[in-house]
Amino acid sequence: MSDSNGLNPSRRAFLRGGALLMAFTLMPVARRVLADTEVDTLGTVVLAPDLPGSLRTNPYLDAWIRIGADGITVYTGKVELGTGVKTALLQIAAERLQVPATSIDLLTADTALTPNEGYTAGSHSIFDSGTALYNAAAQVREMLVDAAARSWHVDGALLSTRNGTIEGPAGQRMSYAEAVKHIDVHQYAKAQSPAMDTADFKLIGHSLPRLDIPAKVSGGAAFVQDMRLPGMLHARVIRPPRPGCVLQAFDEASIEALAGVVKVIRDGNYLAVVARDEWQAIKAMRSASEVAQWSDGEAIPDEAQIHGLLKRLPSRRYPISNNGTPSGEAGTRFQARVTKQYLMHGSIGPSCAVAWFKDGALTVWTHTQGVYPLRAGIAEMLRLPPARVRCIHTEGSGCYGHNGADDAAADAALLAMRVPGTPVRVQWMREQENLWEPYSSAMVTEVDAGLTQGRLQDWAYELWTTPHNERIVNAGRLLPARLLAQPYTSAPSVPIAQPEGDGDRNAVPLYDLNSTRINMNFVTEMPFRTSAMRSLGAHINIFAIEASIDELAIKAGIDPVALRLTHLSDPRARAVVERVRDAIGWPQKSSEPGAGIGFAFARYKNIMGYCAIAVKLRVHPQNGEIRIDHVVTAVDVGQIVSPDGLRNQIEGAIVQSASWTLYEKVAYDAGGIRSYDWSGYPILRFTQLPKQVDVHLLDQPGQPFLGAAEIAQGPMAAALGNAVANATGRRWLNLPLTRSTQPA
Amino acid sequence: MSQIILNVNGAVQPLELEPDMPLLYALRNHLNLNGAKYGCGFGQCGACTVIVDDQPVFACLTPCAGLDGKKIRTVESLGSAEKPGPLQAAFIEKQAAQCGYCIAGMLMRAQALLERNRHPDETTIREHMAGNLCRCGTHLRIIEAIKQVAGQNGSLT
Numbered sequence: 032m033s034d035s036n037g038l039n040p041s042r043r044a045f046l047r048g049g050a051l052l053m054a055f056t057l058m059p060v061a062r063r064v065l066a067d068t069e070v071d072t073l074g075t076v077v078l079a080p081d082l083p084g085s086l087r088t089n090p091y092l093d094a095w096i097r098i099g100a101d102g103i104t105v106y107t108g109k110v111e112l113g114t115g116v117k118t119a120l121l122q123i124a125a126e127r128l129q130v131p132a133t134s135i136d137l138l139t140a141d142t143a144l145t146p147n148e149g150y151t152a153g154s155h156s157i158f159d160s161g162t163a164l165y166n167a168a169a170q171v172r173e174m175l176v177d178a179a180a181r182s183w184h185v186d187g188a189l190l191s192t193r194n195g196t197i198e199g200p201a202g203q204r205m206s207y208a209e210a211v212k213h214i215d216v217h218q219y220a221k222a223q224s225p226a227m228d229t230a231d232f233k234l235i236g237h238s239l240p241r242l243d244i245p246a247k248v249s250g251g252a253a254f255v256q257d258m259r260l261p262g263m264l265h266a267r268v269i270r271p272p273r274p275g276c277v278l279q280a281f282d283e284a285s286i287e288a289l290a291g292v293v294k295v296i297r298d299g300n301y302l303a304v305v306a307r308d309e310w311q312a313i314k315a316m317r318s319a320s321e322v323a324q325w326s327d328g329e330a331i332p333d334e335a336q337i338h339g340l341l342k343r344l345p346s347r348r349y350p351i352s353n354n355g356t357p358s359g360e361a362g363t364r365f366q367a368r369v370t371k372q373y374l375m376h377g378s379i380g381p382s383c384a385v386a387w388f389k390d391g392a393l394t395v396w397t398h399t400q401g402v403y404p405l406r407a408g409i410a411e412m413l414r415l416p417p418a419r420v421r422c423i424h425t426e427g428s429g430c431y432g433h434n435g436a437d438d439a440a441a442d443a444a445l446l447a448m449r450v451p452g453t454p455v456r457v458q459w460m461r462e463q464e465n466l467w468e469p470y471s472s473a474m475v476t477e478v479d480a481g482l483t484q485g486r487l488q489d490w491a492y493e494l495w496t497t498p499h500n501e502r503i504v505n506a507g508r509l510l511p512a513r514l515l516a517q518p519y520t521s522a523p524s525v526p527i528a529q530p531e532g533d534g535d536r537n538a539v540p541l542y543d544l545n546s547t548r549i550n551m552n553f554v555t556e557m558p559f560r561t562s563a564m565r566s567l568g569a570h571i572n573i574f575a576i577e578a579s580i581d582e583l584a585i586k587a588g589i590d591p592v593a594l595r596l597t598h599l600s601d602p603r604a605r606a607v608v609e610r611v612r613d614a615i616g617w618p619q620k621s622s623e624p625g626a627g628i629g630f631a632f633a634r635y636k637n638i639m640g641y642c643a644i645a646v647k648l649r650v651h652p653q654n655g656e657i658r659i660d661h662v663v664t665a666v667d668v669g670q671i672v673s674p675d676g677l678r679n680q681i682e683g684a685i686v687q688s689a690s691w692t693l694y695e696k697v698a699y700d701a702g703g704i705r706s707y708d709w710s711g712y713p714i715l716r717f718t719q720l721p722k723q724v725d726v727h728l729l730d731q732p733g734q735p736f737l738g739a740a741e742i743a744q745g746p747m748a749a750a751l752g753n754a755v756a757n758a759t760g761r762r763w764l765n766l767p768l769t770r771s772t773q774p775a
Numbered sequence: 776m777s778q779i780i781l782n783v784n785g786a787v788q789p790l791e792l793e794p795d796m797p798l799l800y801a802l803r804n805h806l807n808l809n810g811a812k813y814g815c816g817f818g819q820c821g822a823c824t825v826i827v828d829d830q831p832v833f834a835c836l837t838p839c840a841g842l843d844g845k846k847i848r849t850v851e852s853l854g855s856a857e858k859p860g861p862l863q864a865a866f867i868e869k870q871a872a873q874c875g876y877c878i879a880g881m882l883m884r885a886q887a888l889l890e891r892n893r894h895p896d897e898t899t900i901r902e903h904m905a906g907n908l909c910r911c912g913t914h915l916r917i918i919e920a921i922k923q924v925a926g927q928n929g930s931l932t
Contacts, residue, residue, distance in 0.1 A: 379814050428910075461814070
């Protein structure tokens with residue numbers, strides 16, 4: 032397997048420096064995929080590099096599966112973020128243990144109970160945890176069968192299992208719970224697992240209804256917001272108006288005197304109120320906001336100048352791909368500047384957490400993506416040994432990356448220490464989430480690419496970005512810790528290395544190219560805190576690449592889809608492109624005024640899921656309003672676990688990416704962030720929804736799981752951009768498209 | 776504090792509340808009902824949508840004072856996880872949720888429409904639902920679930 036630059040991925044990963052090599056095995060015949068993951072960069076340690084998935088970092092089988100008289104418990108270090116991953120992981124474990132899914136109790140991330148799998152991020156959950164469970168479950172089942180075979184003195188090949196019971200040739204029966212007494216599950220997994228014919232799958236590849244949905248449609252306690260602990264108090268924080276503001280005066284006594292207020296916490300620039308009732312806490316917060324006096328804080332840049340500023344701020348330049356020798360041939364060229372504004376995660380439920388300091392130990396219920404890194408950050412902030420802090424994942428509103436979850440958990444932890452013995456729930460207000468969540472970085476990219484005699488030539492691409500991975504590697508990464516009288520400082524920013532990439536994720540086209548000159552300028556002195564949001568830089572990089580392919584094709588009079596196929600040598604890449612081409616009837620173009628059609632393709636990170644998308648839309652000739660009539664996509668994510676779960680993720684990604692690409696940008700001026708509510712940060716509503724979305728799933732039975740959640744963000748943005756160019760006859764390269772005034 | 780009588784899901788509840796308290800907090804903290812969610816507090820996202828008499832309202836903006844004599848319904852009134860009502864069953868069948876935080880509000884806004892117009896067409900559904908936000912992009916399935924019930928006859932509870 033070699034990439035488009037003629038280097039094999041392992042060499043590339045080494046060349047990029049410090050990247051961890053990941054061996055990935057789904058089936059007994061090893062097929063290796065290499066990845067330096069968002070997870071690996073965040074506090075997990077590779078103990079067994081030859082094992083598949085997260086067994087590399089958690090090699091003991093009993094870290095994943097325990098069987099006792101009370102049943103089977105399966106553990107994952109990943110969390111349910113609303114993607115359905117909990118149900119999918121259960122399907123994998125039940126399939127390989129050969130038990131009904133209902134007989135398993137599946138526990139998600141909890142620092143007291145589950146493996147440390149770092150963050151639930153980067154479309155890695157099925158890739159990491161699913162692969163670990165696929166192998167660990169089969170190995171445990173094999174050990175159980177072997178134990179029964181030894182006990183009955185028969186050949187293990189003659190035994191079968193059904194519903195958690197081992198059956199022998201003479202009618203012998205032994206439950207898993209009995210068999211487990213004869214084995215020790217506390218041992219390293221093996222590199223090879225028992226084979227299973229994919230035709231025998233009863234759960235993998237089948238759509239199991241999600242476990243969590245019935246509670247969510249009926250008012251069950253489904254979210255951390257719904258927790259009610261005995262005697263629980265309610266807290267609200269009071270944040271400065273802008274970063275860098277210093278609290279100059281605050282009349283604590285006037286707030287303490289308010290009805291229901293139990294405590295007012297003031298520590299440097301950190302302010303919070305704790306009250307008996309939630310409404311009392313909100314009213315106290317409002318009063319406190321009125322009496323708190325702050326200094327001016329850091330200067331906020333001019334929104335109109337942000338892209339010029341990004342290019343001037345101090346940055347480190349990272350070579351991403353510099354291969355081959357430029358031909359220097361004239362041919363057709365396309366040169367352009369592509370921009371993106373700051374985006375918000377925009378969770379519908381603002382961040383929330385519950386914490387309880389009791390008997391010298393702190394428990395935090397949190398919708399974080401990474402309970403272990405969060406625990407380390409909170410322990411450092413509170414100067415507690417990590418063993419005395421427990422973080423339990425409890426679902427929140429969808430986050431799509433690093434939103435306020437960790438910061439709210441740190442708030443709850445700080446406040447719980449001030450009301451020892453009593454649980455405290457802190458809920459951020461909408462304006463606090465919008466002003467203080469880490470944004471997705473504004474970015475600038477510049478492309479200069481050529482086409483000579485039907486071949487793409489001399490691909491030059493330079494990008495400027497602030498960090499996409501300000502995860503919790505120390506206490507200073509937690510916003511509340513920065514506000515304390517003795518503040519913590521954030522650890523230096525480090526980009527995620529290729530081939531996963533950071534702002535440079537998917538900056539390298541998958542297309543065959545004679546030469547590349549691709550570099551990232553990593554800006555670390557940033558006006559706003561930025562961190563991970565679904566697909567990181569891939570959103571704009573794929574938008575820019577696919578716009579360039581279309582422009583070059585059009586200039587040279589070549590069909591854009593045909594040009595893509597000419598430069599794609601991976602048959603799975605070609606398959607998704609061809610499926611979408613045929614399904615939408617490319618190059619069909621409506622004669623209706625303002626109608627356009629656009630196509631795009633990418634393989635996420637060039638190592639994960641494949642996705643091609645075509646979009647048909649209409650641009651209103653007077654007001655520029657965009658109506659999406661039809662979206663057709665084809666995806667290949669390897670072995671599919673849950674077809675309906677995959678479809679749900681892809682449909683959602685298409686709608687969310689349409690919202691980002693067409694409508695979204697954080698508004699700000701010298702006074703601060705203006706997008707404090709949904710009127711200041713409009714997102715797609717039902718009336719702007721695509722009329723029809725068709726998702727084609729290209730299953731690859733027996734192939735490695737590649738992950739699904741983030742693969743469509745870039746291709747959808749790019750297909751929209753190409754369709755708008757097709758509709759208007761002009762190329763629009765400044766996102767968001769409907770708020771962009773200048774064509775390129 | 777004053778005594779406020781709320782009629783919620785058919786039960787009359789005398790409560791000691793601050794009269795300016797939005798209905799949302801009374802439902803969640805004084806009646807232990809999880810369905811209505813805090814999303815924005817500005818009536819912009821619909822996560823808190825409940826039905827008052829026959830209208831969908833934003834519980835985050837509606838003060839408890841003034842609800843005397845009105846019939847308040849939350850998603851809990853439609854059925855339970857074990858015995859879901861028709862609209863809840865359609866949401867489960869269509870797997871019309873991702874994170875699910877907005878879903879209870881979606882259900883109540885859709886329920887209000889179906890009670891008024893038993894067979895709305897898709898355009899009507901899209902326009903009616905525009906007051907509620909979903910960030911996961913589950914809109915298409917939400918519409919499918921509502922359309923399924925709109926295409927049926929029979930009771931909505």
